[in-house]
Amino acid sequence: MIKNSLTEEQFQGLVERLSKRKNELEGRITIETVKDSLRELGLSDLLLExxxxxxxxxxxxxxxxxxxxxxxxxxxxxxxxxxxxxxxxGYKLREVMVAKFPQLLGLTNDDSVDSRELKLQVKDLQDKLKDLETEKDKLKERIEDLKTENKQLKTGTEPDSISQGTRTTIINESKPTPVSSQSVELEGILYELKSCQKSSNVNSSTQSISCAILITSTKENVKLELYSNGYKGRSRLLDQGKEYVATKVTFGTYSSHKRYGYVNNSLIKDIPIEAIITFKGVSLDVNQIDLLQFKTHLKSSYYTGYLNPELRDLSVIPEE
Incomplete structure (x- = not known):
């Protein structure tokens, strides 16, 4: 290498270095320029060394x-x-080491086999646990169905030897005669109006109206949800353009929760269950209902989804 000469790479490096220095100097202000600027601002006398x-x-x-x-x-x-x-x-490396070189990790072939067998046993136990939990849920549903069936079949002195057909006849004969023949059937569920009755609220200019409906399933293994006023749906009545939303729903022995706004129950084939939908804050001059619409959700082996039964032109009877 000649002392008074540069290679191409050295020359490029020198150019880059000087360019960088040039860029740095372009962004700087000389001391003389600073002093002149301070002098123009009247601050030069205050400048210390x-x-x-x-x-x-x-x-x-x-x-x-x-x-x-x-x-x-x-x-x-x-x-x-x-x-x-x-x-x-690291996890993958350990898996490879365990599979290929168990001796390096202090494991023997027997240990690896035992570990794999233990994992298989744990998996089998987990699968069995899931099956048991599923069976448990099914048993709970069956227990609820039996409780509901027991409540519906209790008639006081009814003997156990009565046939199912006779029992159904007795229950149907003991039903109060509906004041209206209004009814509608959707997806195998029969909704039949029993009555709509008013009751005045104490110290109020409004009244409450409670509509009783008999709900009967024509098929087995049916669950039904009935909504009062919740995020999933609501029941309502309309009269002369005014809308009133349900405040409470009773379905058999179950009542709707204020927070969720619905109630559910299991239905037995051909056995009616009474549902009562209550509306509060209804005007006192309401004696006839143009439309009663209630929101339901059906869950069964043949259909699952929402239903909106409607009953029209319903009379409201006074409080007894």
Whole structure:
């Protein structure tokens, strides 16, 4: 290498270095220019000898602090990105080591076989546990169905030897005669109006109306939800353009929860269950209902979904 000459790479390096220095100098202001600017602002008399040095030191400290902050953020991002990959890689490496070189990890072939057998046993136990939980849920549903059936079949002196057909006849004969023949059937569920009765609220200019409906399923294994006023649906009555939303629903022995606004019950084939839908705050001049619409949800082996039965032109009887 000749002392008074440069290679092409050295020349390029020198050009880059001088260009960088030029860029740095272009962004700087000479001391003379600073003094002239301070003189124009009337601040030159206040300038001390070490003011410029102090300002430069402070700016250098702030610049270094920003640089370290950026370095820290970059390092933190790298750690967040690489930590899961490192953990996953270590887990996979251990699996390979256990499978290929168990002796290096202090494991014998017998240990590996025992470990695999233990995992299989744990999986079998987990599957059995899931099956037991499923059976448990089915038993709970069956218990609820039996409780409902028991409540419906209780007649006081009815003997157990009565046939199902006779029992159905007795129950149907003991039913009160509906004041209206209004009824509608949707997806195998019969909704039949029993009565709509008013009751005045104490110290109020409004009244409450309760409509009793007999609900009967024509098929087995049926569950029905009935809504008063909830996020899933609501029941309502309309009269002369005014709408009133249900405040409570009773379905058999169950009542709707204020928070969720619905109640559910299991239906037995050909056995009616009474549902009562209550509306509060109804105007006192309402004696006839143009439309009673209630929201239900059917869950069965043949159909699952929402239903909106409607009964029209219903008379309201006074309080007894």
């Amino acid at each position: 070490n003011d410029i040095d102090e300002v430069c030191k402070q700016m250098n400290r702030e610049l270094k602090m920003r640089q370290w902050t950026n370095y820290f953020k970059f390092a933190l991002i790298l750690i967040i990105l690489t930590a899961p990959l490192s953990a996953f890689g």
